[in-house]
Each structure stands twice: as C-alpha cells, then as structure tokens.
Amino acid sequence: HEALGSINIDIIINTTPSYSPLPNYIFNAKQIVFDMVYNPMMTCLLKAAKKKKATIISGLDMFIGQGLKQIALLIDQRIHVSTNKLRKILIKDQQERCV
Numbered sequence: 714h715e716a717l718g719s720i721n722i723d724i725i726i727n728t729t730p731s732y733s734p735l736p737n738y739i740f741n742a743k744q745i746v747f748d749m750v751y752n753p754m755m756t757c758l759l760k761a762a763k764k765k766k767a768t769i770i771s772g773l774d775m776f777i778g779q780g781l782k783q784i785a786l787l788i789d790q791r792i793h794v795s796t797n798k799l800r801k802i803l804i805k806d807q808q809e810r811c812v
C-alpha cells in the first residue's frame with residue numbers, strides 16, 4: 714500500500730465488499746472514487762474519499778442503470794424513466810429501513 718501514495722491516481726473503482734481496500738492517505742480532491750457497492754450506499758471507501766474532498770460515486774447509480782437495462786432486455790423495449798427519480802425513491806427507501 715505504501716507505494717500507492719507515490720502514484721498519481723485519477724479514478725478509483727472498487728468492486729470488493731463494503732470495507733475499504735485502500736489506505737485513506739491515497740485519496741485527494743482531484744480524484745473520482747466509484748464504489749460499485751450500493752448497500753450501504755455510503756461505504757467506508759466513499760466516506761474516506763469524501764473526507765479528502767474526492768468526487769464520489771455510489772454503486773446505487775450502477776444498480777439503477779443495470780436494473781433498467783435488464784428490464785429493457787427482458788421486455789424488448791426501452792424504458793423511459795427518470796433515473797434521478799428512481800435514485801430519490803431508493804435513497805428514501807434505504808433511509809426508512811435504517812430508522
């Protein structure tokens with residue numbers, strides 16, 4: 714991990730479970746950090762990157778995109794729906810489940 718601190722990394726994409734596989738010191742404000750994990754939505758990796766002012770992307774966006782594509786393939790039609798609206802619904806649902 715120590716060698717990672719000396720490498721310029723623009724984009725980090727995590728596909729492992731919700732723990733952070735990387736040390737916090739590698740994050741910076743110039744990076745984009747995408748965690749494909751969508752539950753929890755704010756993973757340890759994203760929390761650490763956010764503290765260092767990196768741009769973060771939750772796996773929820775991937776989850777929505779994959780779901781819409783799967784439905785479109787299943788019914789052989791393009792799905793016309795607001796991804797922002799779906800995102801808000803899913804975020805609200807997750808927040809209500811955590812109460």
